[in-house]
Amino acid sequence: MNLILENLLGRLLLEKDISAFYNFTDQVNNENKLIKICAMTSVNANKVRCNRCGTIHIKTNVKLPIGAFFCPTCLDLGRVRSDEYFYHLPQQDFSEKTYLRWTGKLTENQEKISNALCQQITNNQKLLVQAVTGAGKTEMIYQLIEQILSHGGSVGLASPRIDVCIELHQRLSRDFTCQIPLLYHEGDSYFRSPLVVMTSHQLLRFKEAFDLLIIDEVDAFPFRDNDMLYFALENAKKINGNLLYLTATSTDKLDKQIKKA
Template sequence: MLELQDCLGRMFTKEQLSVELRQIAHTLPGMKEEKGKLLCSRCNNLIDKEHSVLPVGAYYCRECILLGRVRSDEELYYFPQEAFPVSSSMRWEGKLTTFQEKVSQGLLEAVEKRQNTLVHAVTGAGKTEMIYQVVASILDKGGAVCIASPRIDVCLELYRRLKSDFLCPISLLHGESDPYFRSPLVIATTHQLLKFYHAFDLLIVDEVDAFPYVDNPVLYHAVNQAVKIEGTTVFLTATSTDELDKKVQKGLIKRLSLPRRFHGNPLIVPQKVWLSDLDKKIEVGQLPAKLVKYIQNQRKTAFPLLLFASEIKKGEKISQILQQYFPEETVGFVASTTENRLEVVQDFREQKITMLVTTTILERGVTFPCVDVFVIEANHRLFTRSALVQIGGRVGRSLERPTGDLFFFHDGSNLQMEKAIKEIKKMNKEASI
């Protein structure tokens, strides 16, 4: 049974509410006319009247139908957000570096001035810790904060860390999560923002360059609609987007930059390694001798090894073959289709798994101390500049080992690889290290 308190700051269709709740809710039209076009009031999608008409003649939105059907002949219902109890919210007692503190103070000023802000910080700069002060500043006054990311795995990692570092209740929302319960701090995938309406004093969008958020007008709209009119939006990224860069140039959003990792060491620059006949070898249950030799050398260090494959099926085969080549090792595989991927990732973090083959599902949002990274077929079309920069950022993140091996195996370098390497070198130069 849906309680009123769990409705505050959220939006619903008629079918999702009881008669009693509908009677006290605020309403807005399910669809709106703009310049002769019909748009969904929840996701702002343009309605295709020819293919989105009901037998009664009303139109419905196909874009966000999984969240409940929005109809042109029905209203949407929302409940204004209310303040939370004033309290001391942060448990974390860590110390920021001078560079992190500068960004943190910049965020506090941005919220005070209600200025939307882009934080462009390299992988391993400590973006999560840098937002703690501004998050606490809102929560301590009884405000509402949401940290959103396009990726479930990133949300899970954020939830794990913030549960440890903050005292307040935190709700975690994604496609497979438990139902929402009212809390001052929400961690959610960007799609879940479509369920909120002017709910947050501060909305932080992490990994704004990641699929499915990047270049997605529906999710851009979700962000704008979820934050309060007088609220502030902060965008976090290690690889900015053209859309955000244009807004910075136009003065629409403020930019804070941190090209230095928290431990002061440079980003690891990838080394390109020619590797041919991969597919032919895999077909007969083998791996190229050069790749095997590189892995053998890496295993002498005993540091964990993370191998990125271009496709799920190929990654599965590589992991199976690796286990045959290295029977003394524990080889794992994880992808978006892996049902127990949280357990697999945790086993790798605890080094119960010593070699983990994965896909771009682990390109961002996860930290594995002391890890080395091999990207197999780095010139594959699925490995974009952004993905390669993020993948490279898995290496050298920890203070105990700020170095590591990062190899791009390929059978012909491409523009995305070269752009990624150029960007990494550029960030190191900006940091003067």
């Protein structure tokens, strides 16, 4: 499979995103049978929804001089315009193999939680691990990550905090054998891997990609009770994918999300 196709598996990209790594032409679009999704959809005569972040806008507030609408909410990731399209290809499995090289030992308590997670994460689960800083919650999720990866699945780790992402990326790169992309702000340094670390906004560039999405420091601003990012989580995970929230505290919205599961 060529690079453009690989980089589109499980992703939701605008033509300008794709142009960053490929000279995009209509010919490529047709040959490769990319799935084309309208960037914005009219909800009714007055409202229009952005299909990247899910925000519904009043048309007159977001109308451009050329007559098309745009989404101000997810502008940070590049402007979405109603006369443009997203491109997507369905996610594919990775090769089934062992990636974990960490040989450390969990405490009895950590092991209990690790085992419980491995048993409970099956299909479409939402789980919350509340652990104080320094309780070793990263090591507690290693077995779970390995379980998904060894079956050819994909795992995403997201946090609203860039410092948390950088630290997670360093630790996972040390403790797993695969190359792991670290995605943050505008630059798209993506390459295909079964394990991806990203800031929470980057989730909006994925569609039905992950068997397991882990959200660290979910209580940190700006993720806290942010409708756009809960929308992103639901879209970025596979339809039967799982969500695991790691947090030191909890929020009303989060509690409701978990109870729904």
